[in-house]
Amino acid sequence: MSTMLDAPPTARTLAPRITVEPRQPVWRSAGNDEPAIEVRDFSFWYGDVQALQGVSFTVPRRAVTALIGPSGCGKSTFLRSVNRMNDLIPETRASGDLIVEGTSVYGSGIDLVAHRQRVGMVFQRPNPFPKSIFDNVAYGPVLNALCAKRDLPELVEQCLRRAALWDEVSDRLDEPATGLSGGQQQRLCIARALGNRPTVLLMDEPCSALDPIATQKIEELIFELKREYTIVIVTHNMQQAARVSDTTGFFDRGGVLVELGETHQIFTNPRQERTEAYITGRFG
Amino acid sequence: MNRRTVRRVKSNVMVGIMMAAVIVAVLPLLFILASLLLRGASSLSLAFFTHLPAPAGESGGGVLHAIVGTLIIVGMASLAGIPIGAGAGVYCAEYPGSRLSLVTRFVSDVMNGTPSIVVGVFAWTIIVAPQHHYSALAGSAALAILMIPMVMRTTEELLKLVPNSLREAALALGYARWRTTLSVMLRTALPGIVTGTLLAIARIAGETAPLLFTALGNQYLSFRPNAPMAALPLVVFTYSIGPYEEWHRFAWAAALVLILVVLVLSIAARFATRQRFGATRD
Numbered sequence: 001m002s003t004m005l006d007a008p009p010t011a012r013t014l015a016p017r018i019t020v021e022p023r024q025p026v027w028r029s030a031g032n033d034e035p036a037i038e039v040r041d042f043s044f045w046y047g048d049v050q051a052l053q054g055v056s057f058t059v060p061r062r063a064v065t066a067l068i069g070p071s072g073c074g075k076s077t078f079l080r081s082v083n084r085m086n087d088l089i090p091e092t093r094a095s096g097d098l099i100v101e102g103t104s105v106y107g108s109g110i111d112l113v114a115h116r117q118r119v120g121m122v123f124q125r126p127n128p129f130p131k132s133i134f135d136n137v138a139y140g141p142v143l144n145a146l147c148a149k150r151d152l153p154e155l156v157e158q159c160l161r162r163a164a165l166w167d168e169v170s171d172r173l174d175e176p177a178t179g180l181s182g183g184q185q186q187r188l189c190i191a192r193a194l195g196n197r198p199t200v201l202l203m204d205e206p207c208s209a210l211d212p213i214a215t216q217k218i219e220e221l222i223f224e225l226k227r228e229y230t231i232v233i234v235t236h237n238m239q240q241a242a243r244v245s246d247t248t249g250f251f252d253r254g255g256v257l258v259e260l261g262e263t264h265q266i267f268t269n270p271r272q273e274r275t276e277a278y279i280t281g282r283f284g
Numbered sequence: 285m286n287r288r289t290v291r292r293v294k295s296n297v298m299v300g301i302m303m304a305a306v307i308v309a310v311l312p313l314l315f316i317l318a319s320l321l322l323r324g325a326s327s328l329s330l331a332f333f334t335h336l337p338a339p340a341g342e343s344g345g346g347v348l349h350a351i352v353g354t355l356i357i358v359g360m361a362s363l364a365g366i367p368i369g370a371g372a373g374v375y376c377a378e379y380p381g382s383r384l385s386l387v388t389r390f391v392s393d394v395m396n397g398t399p400s401i402v403v404g405v406f407a408w409t410i411i412v413a414p415q416h417h418y419s420a421l422a423g424s425a426a427l428a429i430l431m432i433p434m435v436m437r438t439t440e441e442l443l444k445l446v447p448n449s450l451r452e453a454a455l456a457l458g459y460a461r462w463r464t465t466l467s468v469m470l471r472t473a474l475p476g477i478v479t480g481t482l483l484a485i486a487r488i489a490g491e492t493a494p495l496l497f498t499a500l501g502n503q504y505l506s507f508r509p510n511a512p513m514a515a516l517p518l519v520v521f522t523y524s525i526g527p528y529e530e531w532h533r534f535a536w537a538a539a540l541v542l543i544l545v546v547l548v549l550s551i552a553a554r555f556a557t558r559q560r561f562g563a564t565r566d
Contacts, residue, residue: 083456090381117458127449130472140457143467189453196457 020158022199022228023118036061036200036230037082042096044077044255046089051077052255054096059247064222064231066245066263068238069278074255075234079202081105082232083119084112101199117144120193121202125209126185128177128192133160133169136177136188140196155195163191164221183214190221201225203233207240219244238279242267250275317543324540327533332541336505343530347538349505353420353514354545357499358489360424360509365431365488366481372432373439373477378465380444389440392433403429404494412498420506420513423499427488434487438480442473475556482553486546492517516542 035058044052052074059065067075080086081098084105098105100119117140128136137156141147147155156173160166165187169180177188186206193201203222207215222231222244235241241248242263249260252274259272270276331346338345372392376385407426412418446469454464470477495501501518502511516538523535 085452085456088452088455113458113460115458116456121452121456123449123452123456125449127447127453129450129453129468143463144458192453192457 020155020162020194020197023197034061035059036101037232038097038099039078040097040099042078042081042094042098044074044081044086044094045092046077047091050255052081055251055255055257056096057249057257057260059230059232061230062226062228063246064226064233064244065247065249066241067232067234067249067251068236068241069251069258070253071236073251073253075249075251076204077255078251079204079232079234082200082202083116083121085121087112117196118198119200119202120196120198122186122189122193122204122206124205126182126189128180128185128188130176130178132174133177133180133188134173137191137195140192144196146195146197159191159194160188162194162225163187164217164224165191181214183210183217186210186214186218187221190218190225198229200230200232203231205234205236208236215240238267250278252278320536320540320543323533324536324538327537328540332537337503337534340528340531347514347516347519347534347541349502350514350516350519350538351541352505352507353499353502353518354489354516354542356507356509357420357423357495357513357515358427358485360421361427361431361488362481362485364424365428365484366435368428369432369435369484370439370477370481373436374443374465374470376436376440377443377469388436392436395429395433396437399493400426400430400491401493401497404497407494408497418498418500418512419510420499421509422497423495423513423515424509426494426498427491430491430494431484431488434484435481438484439473439477442476442480443469445476446472478556479553482549482556486549486553489545489549490517490542492521496521516545 037059039058040056041054042052042056043050043054055074055078067078069075077086081094082100082105086092086094094106100115103110103115105115129139131139134153134156137159138152141155142149142152157166157170160169165184168184169188177185180188186209190201190206207218210218219240222233225231226246233241233245245263247260248263248266250258250266250270250272252258259266259270259275261271266275267279270279276282329346331344333346333351334348335344335346336349337347372388376388379385403426407422407429411422411425415422450468450472451464454468455461459468495515495518499515499518500512501522502514504514506513519538520535520542523531523538526532526535
């Protein structure tokens with residue numbers, strides 16, 4: 001716990017009780033039935049290669065939306081567009097509309113730093129910072145001045161509890177995060193994302209580097225978290241999509257959204273032949 | 285002989301060859317250390333560290349002026365060289381594809397291979413000749429020029445070793461780019477950068493040729509950067525070619541002190557690398 005904890009106090013840090021409830025969306029006039037993410041004719045290019053071809057769909061609030069499809073179908077590209085992580089790759093461009101909680105992500109007026117605080121992300125491989133467990137969770141809230149220093153321990157505890165990790169690490173918060181197992185590291189990364197009080201959580205194949213037991217824990221956690229967060233998860237594992245999600249979208253090669261609907265319907269009674277071929281294992 | 289015996293003999297022979305190579309590689313270093321200790325240690329005394337040289341022909345005295353001089357010259361060189369080198373390294377690591385960083389990388393590779401005497405002549409031409417006098421400052425400038433490419437490449441290489449997933453993690457948490465670079469990338473690479481920097485300091489501390497053209501040397505204790513100043517490598521150089529037996533002993537002792545300084549810096553570098561939290565593996 002070094003100097004990074006000395007964040008200047010702001011109006012927000014003076015709030016009486018510490019909380020990790022997701023923030024209320026800035027744009028709330030439409031109420032909770034309005035979708036959390038709205039995608040209209042969204043396309044994406046890596047140089048000359050088009051990775052997404054005019055996809056349009058909506059992501060319901062406080063529910064889990066799973067995106068499935070073969071490798072290279074653009075589902076990760078879409079996920080990384082929502083918080084604009086693709087900006088790291090040179091010569092990419094986007095067209096169409098991608099609106100998260102009323103903010104146009106590729107609009108000119110967006111504050112990327114603020115946007116990424118509201119949209120948390122969990123990556124394919126656990127990527128904790130080479131710091132202590134405590135610092136990993138405290139990192140976001142401190143730098144984004146969401147919390148006073150004296151409230152940090154409580155905030156960290158709440159985040160770790162939400163990520164179902166508290167009982168396993170409560171007696172060794174000062175130990176390096178890299179000493180945790182892969183599954184624990186991934187839950188720590190989820191706790192770290194929760195520390196920013198996001199409204200949307202993006203998960204890019206969060207279990208692909210984990211064993212079945214760790215996977216089960218993460219899935220239970222996703223099920224818990226969806227009561228408060230809008231979750232979009234990309235997965236190669238169709239059973240996982242069927243288990244955890246409320247809505248499933250099927251992307252196919254070339255970056256086309258073939259079908260999106262209620263998970264039960266997609267897996268039992270798909271409307272499109274390509275969807276059926278994929279989920280029954282005839283290709284992919 | 286069956287095949288297993290053949291295999292074992294082959295293995296032993298290869299291990300033997302490699303051990304011989306290790307011994308040959310280390311032997312000169314051990315010889316240098318041993319002869320320095322044998323010939324230099326006897327001249328080491330408290331006076332050697334705390335006194336100025338005695339007039340020629342007399343015995344006693346010390347090399348305080350050279351120790352102070354080396355500290356000042358190397359200190360000033362580090363003050364200029366480390367920030368410039370580290371800053372350039374960060375730029376090259378953060379903008380690897382830009383034309384400026386390509387040119388910088390190429391130039392620094394050439395600089396790393398440039399003989400230090402060339403740098404000394406360069407500093408003489410640029411600083412000493414126009415000023416019409418030698419100075420410690422010119423020596424520091426020469427050493428800084430030698431140091432910058434070393435620090436730069438170390439910084440760049442170590443920043444490149446930091447996994448990109450950490451950068452993504454920080455950006456996804458809502459970090460500005462500069463903050464990501466400073467508090468995640470640099471912070472993670474810091475122990476290695478410190479090691480590389482200490483090794484660079486150790487290397488320039490032993491440089492003689494550039495100082496011959498710039499700091500020149502001084503028989504007295506001097507704190508003025510804009511005047512000639514003594515330094516340990518210069519003392520070794522001057523005394524070892526001098527006519528007096530006493531001087532030769534002093535040269536050995538000064539060389540031993542120089543090696544000890546380098547040794548201490550290297551050990552410090554070792555300690556700096558023992559970081560508490562290792563970086564993630566992938």
